[in-house]
Amino acid sequence: MLVRDTIYVNGAWVPSTGKGTLEVIDSATEEVFATIPEGTPEDVDKAVEAAAAAFPGWAATSTEERSLFAISQATRAGASTVVNAPTPKISAKEL
Numbered sequence: 001m002l003v004r005d006t007i008y009v010n011g012a013w014v015p016s017t018g019k020g021t022l023e024v025i026d027s028a029t030e031e032v033f034a035t036i037p038e039g040t041p042e043d044v045d046k047a048v049e050a051a052a053a054a055f056p057g058w059a060a061t062s063t064e065e066r067s068l069f070a071i072s073q074a075t076r077a078g079a080s081t082v083v084n085a086p087t088p089k090i091s092a093k094e095l
Contacts, residue, residue, distance in 0.1 A: 001033060002024075002033060003035050005037060006037065007036075007037055009047045009050055010049075010054075015037070016037035016038065016039050016043050017040045018037060018039055018040040018043065019038075020037075020038035021036065021037060
């Protein structure tokens, strides 16, 4: 099960100001597959501040640059998922 103890704000993983956690449920299986910090209004304010500060620079970025950024982020995330995926250990004899 995935356990997150931080939230993503202003380009970094930081602790939430809240103390609780929330269970994330897979809608297909109805099983809990992760827990995440329960955010607070203060966390939302920090995220909104960061987004507002980043907006002028992002708005001035060309669509081509935004697309390349999105592709690079998706590639990084995908690579991390593949690298961290559990793999069965199969020997040559089992094939």
